[in-house]
């Protein structure tokens with residue numbers, strides 16, 4: 291079955307790659323964008339149904355070249371899936387303006403630009419699906435991930451506005467909110483200064499980094515998330531929020547809504563500062 295053409299942005303690794311593969315397996319013609327496609331030896335570099343194109347979402351010329359090349363492969367854009375993201379870990383006080391800028395350019399402003407590249411086609415077609423990767427961090431903050439958390443909160447607010455505006459044109463929007471998954475972000479992670487021993491945040495920061503690393507390493511399988519996204523993309527009415535997480539992360543979101551902020555901060559700080567043993 292041919293379900294149409296899906297652009298998958300940030301699909302060279304992790305959840306984006308798993309989503310591109312799941313969509314291709316489900317009958318979509320996938321056009322993938324990322325800066326570097328390196329085929330791990332276990333994977334077939336020429337996946338059937340997946341075209342790979344170079345794309346740096348922070349570079350307007352690269353975005354334009356991607357859009358032209360993708361439209362030459364297929365004049366349709368039935369779905370846009372935006373997964374591209376980078377992560378900076380470190381204390382707010384020591385995360386530089388340049389680091390905040392890089393994270394916002396990749397995670398949020400690149401997303402806005404790619405939505406704007408796809409929307410005219412979708413409006414002309416009278417339908418389209420826009421699937422934006424947020425995170426549990428789009429719903430609550432955890433220590434030492436402020437730049438990433440800010441970018442994901444921005445996506446959450448933006449997606450709500452977008453969904454209401456584009457509905458009359460037959461365009462649907464979905465927010466994917468993954469909890470911890472294996473095999474992601476590690477290689478794009480930039481460490482701020484908390485690795486230095488004389489840093490006043492060094493001890494809690496190192497502890498939080500250890501917990502974050504451990505939770506991701508024991509996280510859910512990316513393939514399962516890819517299949518959940520593909521299943522949602524084929525629904526007549528997509529679910530607006532697709533949260534794919536372990537029970538404890540669902541619970542954290544629930545408690546975040548329910549409990550006073552001070553109590554939430556205590557629980558989360560305790561968890562990350564004590565190495566996740568609370």
Ligand SMILES: NC(=O)c1ccc[n+]([C@@H]2O[C@H](COP(=O)([O-])OP(=O)(O)OC[C@H]3O[C@@H](n4cnc5c(N)ncnc54)[C@H](OP(=O)(O)O)[C@@H]3O)[C@@H](O)[C@H]2O)c1
Nearest residue numbers: 300302303304305325326346347374375425470471474475
């Ligand atoms: N893994 C998790 O536990 C988890 C949890 C919650 C949310 N998420 C979200 O899921 C999505 C995928 O994350 P992941 O963990 O799978 O990370 P990942 O493996 O590091 O994938 C990030 C992707 O973004 C691309 N990218 C980064 N900068 C780019 C740029 N300037 N232009 C184009 N592409 C760029 C990377 O490709 P290149 O480097 O080749 O450009 C890569 O394909 C992200 O939105 C992330 O926030 C992940």
